[in-house]
Amino acid sequence: MTRLLAYSDALAEATTLAMERDPAVFLMGVGVDDPGGIFGSTTLPHDRFGDARVFDTPISECALTGAAIGAALTGMRPLMVHARCDFLLLTLDQLANHAAKWSYMSGGRLSAPVVVRAVIGRGWGQAAQHSQSVQAALAPFPGMQVIMPATAYDAKGMLLSALTGRWPVVCLEHRWLYGLKDDVPEGFYTVEIGRARTARAGTDATVVALSHMVVEAMKAADVLAKEGIDVEVVDLRSVVPWDRETVCASVRRTGRLVVADTGPRSFGVGAEIAAVVNEELFGELRAPVRRVGLPDVPTPCAPVLEAAFYPGSADLVRTVRALVRGVDHGARGDASAARHDKPFSGAF
Amino acid sequence: MIQQAFSDDELLRGDRAMLLVRRAEERVVRQYAEQNADFARGVQPAHAIKCPTHLSIGQEGAAVGVCQELNVDDVAISTHRCHAHYLAKGGDLRAMMAELFGKSTGCARGKGGSMHLVDPDVGMLGASAIVGGSIPLAVGAALSAQMQGRTRVAVAFFGDGAVEQGVFHESLAFAALRRLPVLFVCENNFYATLSHVEARQPVGIPQRATGLGVASVTADGSDLADVLHAARGAVRRARAGEGPTLIEVRAYRWMSHVGTEPDTGRMKRSAEELALWKDRCPLAVLRVRLAARGVPAATLDAMGTEVDAAVEDAVEFARRSPAPSPEDLFTHLAGEGAPS
Structure with missing residues (x-):
């Protein structure tokens, strides 16, 4: 039920x-x-x-x-x-x-x-x-x-x-x-800390996403599926400790990795994951690891600036597409294209 | 006056506890001298203390006077200068020496060293080397006592520098708000390293406490009975649900902030000032009083012999003990290490 x-x-x-x-x-x-x-x-x-x-x-x-x-x-x-x-x-x-x-x-x-x-x-x-x-x-x-x-x-x-x-x-x-x-089941249950969750299975590229970026990654995967790009979305769930096994196993299969973080891209969680994937899987990567995250500025206020600040599913679509199609459009992850409807509905 | 409130046995107990701290730390001083001589000759001693060591020599009255008024299930949290608090609370002497020598039999299995002595079995919850860091932990221990409906009291030991931290003010205000059973024991030795309190603080320490809604009292750290008296009142208030007390214990550190040499002659710490405080040595003051009460010198001598033997035994235990193994690097991250 x-x-x-x-x-x-x-x-x-x-x-x-x-x-x-x-x-x-x-x-x-x-x-x-x-x-x-x-x-x-x-x-x-x-x-x-x-x-x-x-x-x-x-x-x-x-x-x-x-x-x-x-x-x-x-x-x-x-x-x-x-x-x-x-x-x-x-x-x-x-x-x-x-x-x-x-x-x-x-x-x-x-x-x-x-x-x-x-x-x-x-x-x-x-x-x-x-x-x-x-x-x-x-x-x-x-x-x-x-x-x-x-x-x-x-x-x-x-x-x-x-x-x-x-x-x-x-x-x-x-x-x-x-x-x-x-x-959500009613009773008591636990989810082990340190284990990632494969939110969507795919073969062409892995997106390791954190928190709200999992939502964005799932949207991006839907868009890319229509183009024939099959994306695996791994919901990291736990940053410390993070699940190297699940991430590396996924990247070993797909050969491509994008890390989607809600935090700053520089010195972020994506940097650590990219470093470990490079250390463990260098020869098996079919493309460089990409990071999508926040640019190197504090969060702005005005809606236009906010929209330019936050990456979303469109950035992930472009980044993954570039990796898979072999065309690097300079996927910086800090530029934003079309905005998407937000589930958020409140002033605070 | 105050000293008459305490029995011979109580004062003798305090005398032994202060003597234990004094002799243990003097032994650490001697160990440092010996190993430094070895190092100077290019010899690596087989066993050495290799951690920053902050001594309480001269200010033993604070730790001993407060801890003597506590029960074993009352808890204390200390600072980088924690030998006296650990020993006065009843911490194991052998495990302390082993910890200083970096051995696996140390109270923290060699993970903490001199600044992080811990013995939960006697309510010594550890020590923080972040100035002021231990204060809110004691508040939390008092909060849990209150929530658990227990009469347990918590004590935060800290120095005069800690009252300059924001967390001191936050902690005292919250403790006052909730009337928590906690003692804030500030050992005012007048110096943060070499910086005098007058160069750092605009108002007196008890005045700050009063402003935050915490009762306060100043005690003379040279007079054990004065500290016992202040602590007894504060513990009584805490157990009665009347809330926290700050006790400012005025005492003097004979040695440098860290290390085993005096630092007099540097900045404001003059040899004359140290000599004045040495005249008011808490052990010497207490012994004059005990003699006046007719306690035989033989009793005190026997106590000294017994304490010296215990200290020597602890050092021997530390030397005999094995070092941790390199694999121990990755243990004890989340409480998995029960004492062996």
């Missing part, structure tokens, strides 16, 4: 299930108890468990992250939520210097399984400090996992994995995914 559930509702359901199963789980963050409930993702747990286990916090993200770590070291399972990814940068000392390292520095005698959710706030003129996609900035700190579920099914299963695991986990959620519905 199928049950369609929106991404935001899947997050809320996962949180509620985790809190039912484990009295140590609690949820905190700026605005988690307000009527908006972080785009609807915290309302259900707040209604269900009240202020004792779901509570608003002062706007002191760094200290509250440290408090989450201290709570985790003493038997609690904190889940912290930020309405914007950008605020994670205020917490980087506690995440990178403390959460990620406490287990290793203590010789494994303690661990700090904090889970931090944060929303990538793209769109509607959010500009430079309310829209960033910071996965690459969080990636080089061994001891902390970084996940980016792209479907409601994975949002629930991966959040439950995080809330029942031993690692500190940061979960980055693209705002444009929140309204997307998916078949």
Whole structure:
């Protein structure tokens, strides 16, 4: 029996299930108890468990992250939520210097399984400090996992994995995914962190996509299919650790790779994947690895500039087509052609 | 006055704990001297301490006075200067020495070193070498005690430099807001490395706490009874649900910020200033008091002999212990390493 559930509702359901199963789980963050409930993702747990286990916090993200770590070291399972990814940068000392390292520095005698959710706030003129996609900035700190579920099914299963695991986990959620519905089972299940998902099988080229770029990649694959180009879309789902096996196996079959990231192209996740694919599969590549991601400027505000800033399915279509047809049209990935309808429908 | 509130046994317990810290750290100083002589001769010693070492000699009263008022299930989090807190909280001496020597029997299996001593069995939750970094962790430990309905108290140890961090203010304000059972113990030794507190801070440390809604008290780190008294009051308040307390313990670090030599003569740290504080050595002050109470010198001598033997045994244990194997590089990323 199928049950369609929106991404935001899947997050809320996962949180509620985790809190039912484990009295140590609690949820905190700026605005988690307000009527908006972080785009609807915290309302259900707040209604269900009240202020004792779901509570608003002062706007002191760094200290509250440290408090989450201290709570985790003493038997609690904190889940912290930020309405914007950008605020994670205020917490980087506690995440990178403390959460990620406490287990290793203590010789494994303690661990700090904090889970931090944060929303990538793209769109509607959010500009430079309310829209960033910071996965690459969080990636080089061994001891902390970084996940980016792209479907409601994975949002629930991966959040439950995080809330029942031993690692500190940061979960980055693209705002444009929140309204997307998916078949989501009602009960408890987990999706393993570190395993990619083949969203669409194909033979001519592999697109490894992150978060909302999976949606764009699926659209691009539909367009390219009509041209006779058969694209495999791999939804990476997890940035740290990332699934080398699935990615390399796919690229070994197709011989071509495009990495589609919601974050900056320079020094981004695509750079790491491209480097590993070059190291592992150099002789088997039929074309250079391409990256599609954000150009080297902060996010602008005005709609015309925003449209020029964000790559989408059209960029992926051009990039993949050039790889497969052997014509390089300078697929920079930072130019944008036609825009596509967005599922997003709200001012914030 | 205050000292009369404490029994001979309580003061003797504090004396032994301070002596343990003092002698253990003096042994570290001697080890450094020996291995440095080896290095100077071009000899690689078979066993050596190869990590930055921040000593608490001279300021033992703070760690000991506070920890003596705690139960074993109360928790403490410390800083890069954590030997005294670890030992005062009841951390295993052998495991500390082994950690300093980089051995697999170390309290952190050789992964942490001098700046990251940890012993969860006695509530020592570890230490952060990021100034101010440990403060919110203690707040979180207090938050969990409150949520779990337990009377456990959490302690953040930090230095005077840490109150200059934003996270100090955020942490105290949140602890006050939620009336959390946490002690903020600021060991004010007046120097951040070589920079004097007057060159760094516009108002006194207790004044900051007051402004954030946290009760505060200043204690004399040279007088163990004064620290015990301040800690007892703060712990009582915490357990009674009356919220956090900041204790400023004024003490003096005899050695340099890092390393095993004094740094007097550099900038404002004069030999005269150090001599004044050495006259107020917390161990010496306490021993005068114990003698006045009629505690026999033989009792104190026996204690010294016993502590020295324990320290020597710990160093021997460390030397005998195996180093980690290279494969251990990839273990312990997510709590998988139960102590052997």
